[in-house]
Amino acid sequence: MIHVTLPDGTVNEYAAGITCAEVITDALGKKHGCLAAKVNGDEYDMSHVLDMNCSVEGIRSDSEEGIHILRHSAAHLLAQAVMELYPGALPTIGPAIDRGFYYDFAMEPIAESDLKTIEKKMKELARRNFTVERVELSEEDLREHFVNNPYKIEIIDDKLEDGDGSTIYKQGEWYDLCLGPHVPNTSRLMFTKLTSVSPAYWRGDQDREQLVRIYGLVEPTKDALRETLHRMEEAKKRDHRKLGKDLQLFHIDEEVGQGLILWTPRGAVIRQELQDFISHHLRRQGYKQVFTPHIGKLDLYRKSGHFPYYQESQYPPLVERDLMKKLADEGCTCGELSNLMKTGEIEGYMLKPMNCPHHIKIYASQSRSYRNLPLRLAEFGTVYRWEQSGEISGMTRVRGFTQDDAHLFVTEDQIAEEVLGCIELVQIIFDKLGMTDYRVRVGLRDPDSDKYVGDPARWDKAEEACRAAAASLGVPWAEEEGEAAFYGPKIDFVVKDVIGREWQLGTVQVDYNLPERFDLTYMGSDGEHHRPVMIHRAPFGSMERFCGVLIEHFAGKFPTWLTPTQCHIITLGERHEAYATKVAHALREHDIRVEVDATDAHIKKKIKTYRKLQPAYMVILGDGEMETNTVSLRARNGDQVADLPLDEFIKLLRHEIDEKTSQPSLVAPPE
RNA sequence: GCCACUGUGGCUUAGCUGGUAGAGCAUCUGAUUCGUAAUCAGAAGGUCGGGAGUUCGAAUCUCCCCAGUGGCUCCA
Numbered sequence: 001m002i003h004v005t006l007p008d009g010t011v012n013e014y015a016a017g018i019t020c021a022e023v024i025t026d027a028l029g030k031k032h033g034c035l036a037a038k039v040n041g042d043e044y045d046m047s048h049v050l051d052m053n054c055s056v057e058g059i060r061s062d063s064e065e066g067i068h069i070l071r072h073s074a075a076h077l078l079a080q081a082v083m084e085l086y087p088g089a090l091p092t093i094g095p096a097i098d099r100g101f102y103y104d105f106a107m108e109p110i111a112e113s114d115l116k117t118i119e120k121k122m123k124e125l126a127r128r129n130f131t132v133e134r135v136e137l138s139e140e141d142l143r144e145h146f147v148n149n150p151y152k153i154e155i156i157d158d159k160l161e162d163g164d165g166s167t168i169y170k171q172g173e174w175y176d177l178c179l180g181p182h183v184p185n186t187s188r189l190m191f192t193k194l195t196s197v198s199p200a201y202w203r204g205d206q207d208r209e210q211l212v213r214i215y216g217l218v219e220p221t222k223d224a225l226r227e228t229l230h231r232m233e234e235a236k237k238r239d240h241r242k243l244g245k246d247l248q249l250f251h252i253d254e255e256v257g258q259g260l261i262l263w264t265p266r267g268a269v270i271r272q273e274l275q276d277f278i279s280h281h282l283r284r285q286g287y288k289q290v291f292t293p294h295i296g297k298l299d300l301y302r303k304s305g306h307f308p309y310y311q312e313s314q315y316p317p318l319v320e321r322d323l324m325k326k327l328a329d330e331g332c333t334c335g336e337l338s339n340l341m342k343t344g345e346i347e348g349y350m351l352k353p354m355n356c357p358h359h360i361k362i363y364a365s366q367s368r369s370y371r372n373l374p375l376r377l378a379e380f381g382t383v384y385r386w387e388q389s390g391e392i393s394g395m396t397r398v399r400g401f402t403q404d405d406a407h408l409f410v411t412e413d414q415i416a417e418e419v420l421g422c423i424e425l426v427q428i429i430f431d432k433l434g435m436t437d438y439r440v441r442v443g444l445r446d447p448d449s450d451k452y453v454g455d456p457a458r459w460d461k462a463e464e465a466c467r468a469a470a471a472s473l474g475v476p477w478a479e480e481e482g483e484a485a486f487y488g489p490k491i492d493f494v495v496k497d498v499i500g501r502e503w504q505l506g507t508v509q510v511d512y513n514l515p516e517r518f519d520l521t522y523m524g525s526d527g528e529h530h531r532p533v534m535i536h537r538a539p540f541g542s543m544e545r546f547c548g549v550l551i552e553h554f555a556g557k558f559p560t561w562l563t564p565t566q567c568h569i570i571t572l573g574e575r576h577e578a579y580a581t582k583v584a585h586a587l588r589e590h591d592i593r594v595e596v597d598a599t600d601a602h603i604k605k606k607i608k609t610y611r612k613l614q615p616a617y618m619v620i621l622g623d624g625e626m627e628t629n630t631v632s633l634r635a636r637n638g639d640q641v642a643d644l645p646l647d648e649f650i651k652l653l654r655h656e657i658d659e660k661t662s663q664p665s666l667v668a669p670p671e
Numbered sequence: 672g673c674c675a676c677u678g679u680g681g682c683u684u685a686g687c688u689g690g691u692a693g694a695g696c697a698u699c700u701g702a703u704u705c706g707u708a709a710u711c712a713g714a715a716g717g718u719c720g721g722g723a724g725u726u727c728g729a730a731u732c733u734c735c736c737c738a739g740u741g742g743c744u745c746c747a
Contacts, residue, residue, distance in 0.1 A: 102742095112676060112741085198742030199674040206744050210674070213742070241739095245682085254720080254738050310747055354747065388672050388745060389738095397746090485747070504746090536747095573704050600704060608708050609697090622706060634707060 005055040014050070021046035021184065024058040033220075034058030035066050035073075035188060036181040043069075045134055045181040061188070061220035071096030073132065073183040074122075074192050074218035075103045080174040081121035082107075082214070091176060092151040092202060092211055099500055100217040104200050106151065107212050115194040115214070122192055129187040130171035134180055138165040145175065151202065152177050191225040192218045240497075240551035241394040247556050247613055249547075249564075250395060259392040259399035261544050266564035266613075269593065270550070271543050273562050275380055277432070277660075278404055278539065281425055287378040287406055292358035294382060295349045298341060303517055304357045307350060308342045313386050315399075317341055317348035355381035356511075356536060359407040360518050363532075368522040373532060374414050378406035380543070395548030396503050402543045408535040409520070412458065415510060416465035418535055419491070422508045423469045426493060426539040434662050435553060438505070441492040442470045443483030451486050454512035462510045462533075463489045469508075487513030488533075493541075495549055503549060505541040510534075556614050557636055561660045565615035566653070569596040570606045572622035579626040583619065583646060590650050592657070607634065616664040617653075635667035 002016050006027050014023065020037035024046070028034070037044050038057045043065065050056070059066045075094035078101070082089055086107055094103030137145065139160060145168060146152035155177065160166055168175045169182050183189065193216060200213040219225035236242070244250045249267030256262065263271060279289070298317055301307035307314070319327075319337070323346060327337060340346045352358065359377045368375065382402045391397055410418050430438065444463050445452045452459065466489045470477040484490060488510035494502050511534040514520075521529040540546035550558075560566055567587055571580045577598035587594045595615070597606050603620070610618060618634040625631055630643040644666075652666050 109674060196741050197675065200743050201673090204744075206673085210743085212674085215742080252739095258738075304747095306747065313746070356747090385746080390672065390674095390743085391745070393740090487747090509747095570707085572706055575704090602703090602705060602710065603707055604705090605709070606707090611708065618707080620707065624706090632707085638708075640707070 002050060003053045004050065005053075007055075007057045016051045018050055019046065020044060020048045020050065020056055020058075023050065023056050028058060032058055033060050033062070035061050035069050035183045038065075043181050045132075046184040047134065048181075062224075067220070068096045069181060069183060070188065070218050070220060071101040073186075074189050074216060075101040076132075076169060076171065076176055076178070076182065077122050077125055077186055077189045077192070078103045078118070078194070078214060078216060079105070079176060080125055080171060081118050083174060084125075085118060085121055086110075089212075090149050090151060093155070094176075100195070100215060102213050102215045104202070104211040104213045106202075106209060109199070109212055110197060112197055115197060118214070119192065119194045122194075123190065125172070126186045126189045126192070128172070129185050131185050132182045133170045134167055134182075135170055135175070136165060136167050139163055142166055142168070142177070146177060188220070189218060191220070191222055192216055193225060193229065238552045238555040239394075240396070240548040243551050243556040244395065244548075247551075247564075249551065252394075257399070258389060259387060259397070261395055261398055261400070267547065269564040270547060270558065270562050274540070274543065274546070274550075275404070278425075278429065279378075281428060282376075282378050282406070285376070285421055285425060287376040290359065290362055290377050290379050292352075292355065292362075292379060292381065294352060294384075296352055296357060298348045298350055299344070300357045300361075301350055301353075302344060304360075304514060305517060306353060306357075310353065311342075314353050315351045315384050315386050317350050319346065319348040323347075351384040352381075353383055353385050355379055355383060355403065355405045356407055356514060356534070357518075359405075360514060360520065360534075363407075363409050364518060364520060368409070368532070370411060370522055370524050370530070373522060374408050374410040374418055376406055376408045378404075381405045395544045395551075396497065396501075398542075398544050401545065403538045404540045404543065404546075405536070405538050408537070409515075409522075409532045410535060411522070411524075411530070412461070412533055415462055415533055415535070416468065419465045419469045419508055419510065420472065422535065422537040422539070423473060423491065425537075426506045426508075427473060429539055430493075432660055433550065433553070433559075435495065436475075438475065438493050438495045440470050440473060440475060440477035441483065441494055442466050442477060442479045443485070443490045443492065444479055444481050445484045445489065446482035449482065452484065453487055453516070458512065459489065462512075466491050466508075466510065485509055485511070487511045493539075497549060497552055503541075503545060505546055505549065506537075506539040507541065508535065508537040511536055557663070558614070558616075559660065559662050560616040560653070560664045561657045563614065563616045563664075564593065565595050565610075565613060566593045566657070567595075567617050567619050568610045568613070568615040569594060569598075569619045569621060570603060570610070571596075571598045572603055572620070574598065574600045576621050576623075576626055580621050583621060583631060586646060586650060587653075590654050592650070592653060611636070617666065633667050635664060639667045641667045 001013050003011050003013055004023055005011050024032050024034050024037060036046055036059045038059060040054050061070055079091040079094055082105055089105045089107035092104045092106060142156055142165060167179060169178045169180060171186055194214060195217060196215045198213050199210045202208040202211055217228060219228055247266060248264055251262040251264055253262060298307055341348055362377055363375060380402050384400045387397060387399050408418050445459055470491055490507060490509035492504050493506040494504050496502050515531050515534055520532055522532050524530045569580050569584055571577060580596050580598045584594045584596050607618060614636060620632040620634060628643060630645050631649050632643060633641045
């Protein structure tokens with residue numbers, strides 16, 4: 001007999017050889033809703049046999065672990081379906097991921113339209129309710145089972161110690177190399193949806209075979225699946241690319257170029273408000289504003305190390321006209337031109353891929369003493385990077401963007417305090433905008449690598465400063481070894497977009513390298529020359545990406561201070577035009593953004609038209625308002641307030657704008 | 672850059688196996704003056720992402736290019 005401890009603390013006695021399933025059914029009844037079990041904290045199949053004293057806990061399909069198992073099992077079901085439909089395909093790997101699962105196959109590319117057929121096959125296989133069986137095999141047997149699949153053999157070669165066996169999971173005739181655990185039978189996998197197909201490289205290595213990756217979703221119940229799909233639909237409505245068009249915030253034009261954002265008037269308002277907001281805080285924190293040009297000589301970037309090393313991700317250099325002509329006359333080929341630029345034999349200019357070299361030159365333009373430090377130079381600096389064409393997306397990944405950049409030149413002792421200051425700035429901004437759903441990544445050096453520049457003792461200190469700063473935020477943060485830049489540790493702020501992709505926004509990076517390369521110095525109190533340390537920081541990352549994320553964050557419903565139209569005045573009839581003009585003037589006198597429609601169109605129609613642009617308020621003016629010098633307001637959700645005295649309205653609205661409250665609240669308190 | 676898919680007037684979109692495009696919204700004109708999510712009538716607007724080809728004839732077939740979407744790779 002063995003003793004099994006259940007989660008509620010009761011201890012039951014069973015005959016050795018009982019399975020997890022039997023224990024859980026005994027404890028919770030037949031409808032226990034569990035897919036697998038935890039035995040002494042480790043995950044096992046339901047069929048796992050217990051032969052000694054232990055604790056057993058069911059893993060429900062709606063728990064985090066349960067959904068993970070469900071996804072992993074659904075990946076197996078997908079592979080089984082694909083193998084039946086495409087006998088020549090070779091399954092490789094198929095894990096559960098954050099939002100579902102995928103499986104990679106070595107096979108001829110398939111189209112998205114083929115997913116329906118595969119999905120149907122999966123349903124059919126699920127319905128046939130195969131038992132999912134775990135089989136332990138010796139290494140020899142394993143290799144025998146996968147003799148026709150070099151991918152699986154490669155995994156066996158890599159993951160298994162010589163002589164070790166492992167397990168396969170079988171459902172029907174089909175089986176896969178896997179550690180498990182899995183659902184007990186395929187009927188658990190009825191509610192799946194294949195979402196997309198795309199290529200992926202074997203083991204993520206661009207130089208290796210390209211595989212076909214199929215993505216899918218799975219949920220324990222029909223309702224849960226429907227809800228998930230609905231949520232995804234809803235999220236798509238908030239996509240900044242769609243809202244950017246609907247709200248007329250930005251435009252990308254084929255003829256201008258890929259990944260180049262045209263900020264339209266309404267979008268420009270948002271960007272300007274954000275820039276004003278951040279500029280205000282920069283002044284408070286003692287930053288100095290600078291302006292620098294969009295290009296710089298190749299020599300500058302040779303010195304900084306960005307050319308030719310990062311050439312691939314830059315626009316090609318600009319070469320002076322006379323030189324170009326001379327080289328052309330001499331019959332110089334493009335390849336030769338490129339080589340001449342690399343070796344420095346000819347000079348050219350580059351669109352700046354970052355602002356640091358320019359700011360460094362400002363630092364170096366005078367002799368500096370410790371009394372001048374920290375020197376904090378800030379600029380909304382526009383940079384250009386040659387992103388791969390397939391990677392460009394909306395406002396979040398572009399080829400020209402404006403960083404809310406700054407470079408701090410500090411002494412070694414000032415690093416900790418200044419990093420903290422940078423972090424505080426990020427926090428002020430995120431707090432004001434109600435952005436709470438972000439994660440913080442502290443990039444540290446990989447202790448086993450020698451690619452890092454600078455003295456390890458100084459690194460330790462800088463890393464400790466970054467850690468302490470991240471910890472001070474009060475949000476989740478994670479250290480990631482090997483994620484530091486080669487020149488110093490960093491802190492990144494990462495948010496997710498509506499479809500779950502992660503984007504890096506703000507960043508704070510400590511840099512020992514550039515001051516060295518540019519031989520920057522300051523005079524210390526000891527009368528000696530010392531090397532300053534640089535801190536690069538951009539709390540928003542870039543205005544483009546940040547605004548893109550912000551559009552999705554607010555679903556286009558911006559707080560009053562940010563929204564392009566704060567008041568849209570609508571008249572009931574033509575005779576109210578004069579009053580509308582008067583109200584508009586009064587509002588504009590108080591620096592409130594107003595638009596007016598005094599045409600004779602029906603009020604319903606006007607409301608329908610302008611609500612799409614999400615003004616903070618629609619101001620309705622008719623006979624009543626005109627006679628009593630009042631306004632009536634309509635909020636975005638349709639709520640109304642009637643006959644608010646005009647001066648009272650202005651006062652309240654001005655207050656709302658100045659306070660930068662999260663949402664318009666003059667009609668009803670925000671939800 | 673790689674693979675699949677997509678690309679029709681400002682927006683959304685119909686157009687099956689090839690025979691030179693239909694519609695709704697928006698726009699303009701006229702009528703209506705009607706208190707909060709589609710008043711009526713009329714007009715104008717596209718040669719179908721660009722180019723080449725097959726064909727008597729292509730938005731519909733082929734090829735090349737451009738752009739977008741999804742993912743991979745990359746991201747100082």
